[in-house]
Amino acid sequence: MIRVQAEDFDLGAEMDALTGSRKDIGAVVNFIGKVRDLDDGALSAMTLEHYPGMTEKMLADIEAQANTRWELQETLIIHRYGRLEPGEQIVLVITASAHRQSAFEACAFLMDWLKTKAPFWKLEESDKGRSWVEAKQADNDAADRWQEPGS
Amino acid sequence: MIRVQAEDFDLGAEMDALTGSRKDIGAVVNFIGKVRDLDDGALSAMTLEHYPGMTEKMLADIEAQANTRWELQETLIIHRYGRLEPGEQIVLVITASAHRQSAFEACAFLMDWLKTKAPFWKLEESDKGRSWVEAKQADNDAADRWQEPGS
């Protein structure tokens, strides 16, 4: 399941909805990404721009790919857009599986992918002005490690 | 922070308490382990026995070790004991870091360790009778991959 939304999300409620009544799930891994103020008080806000329509399509694609590569019982990706303040939640990825290894790997895979291939752009406003967050080589490298032979 | 308890835990509340007011945390990874009924309706309960005193000591040790190996801002380990039914939560590990890679690795490390080195034993009651869960070689192998050279 994927959702692209401006509103915040509630981890506990999402977990309950996804796995609460299930008795066959052994391992659930969640990732939550938050707006981080590296330099205390310097960052006033981060605004996430995205490409409506393409975002949903790409997220559904990658979720399907994760489900092909690992045996997962449930997956959820929620990505927010709009203006967010330090400490606010940006993204939630939940992967549920019978086995912890699959849940861990699929969650890390989805996050590496979101960092480099989902059509989002981040604008930071700080006491030094406004600037677009630049892509990191480390994120590209992290995404590359999931490349399948021949692809 | 570590807790060994019979009571259930509330993921949302634990997350809020740990990271809610922080503005310097970029990545939070959670693992939740649940009692799994592999064969629909066959498992009636799982009882976790542990070694009071040693459990707390070992959990505090491994939490400290994770904090030495990775740059983490917050860590929480909650492990339950006593009689649990299918679908109930057994264990929660939360790792919060500035960077997702550290949070993912530390969480997987802590779980691999808990599977093999924390003094817990699981008794399953199913329609086939009662039996102690046997240790898995795969869990030992998973724990071994974190072995540091020379240790």
Next chain:
Amino acid sequence: MNIHYFAWMREQIGKSVETETPPAHIDNIDDLLDWLADLSPAHAEALTDRTVIGVAVNKEFVEPGAKLETGDEIALFPPMTGG
């Protein structure tokens, strides 16, 4: 043909979408970018470093040499920074 711009490309060009009708011989992304760069100094500036520009046609990523069809929805954007 609608062309969408995102992030600093949108800011430099000054609009998030524009409707253009390139001449018929412009039939691939590379040629389209050359043609767009001549529209205004702002376009030229936004399109200076082609190596950092991502392209989507009809909401799918494409390579620079990809062919174009009439009515395609084009999007141009800097490297993505989601998650």
Next chain:
Amino acid sequence: MNIHYFAWMREQIGKSVETETPPAHIDNIDDLLDWLADLSPAHAEALTDRTVIGVAVNKEFVEPGAKLETGDEIALFPPMTGG
């Protein structure tokens, strides 16, 4: 010396803790396990396969050859299955 048993060892021996006073020459874990195995058929059975038995002294894991001191808290248990 208090000796704690867990899981199926506890069930086989029939108690979770017992207080024993081994003779003075029993000064390491290996010798203690041999001595305990002679206490009863149940002890002997629980201690049959030493390779699967984990040992803690004063709530720390130890190797089979580890030395013992008077008043140590001993724990014997099968492989752990937490998490």
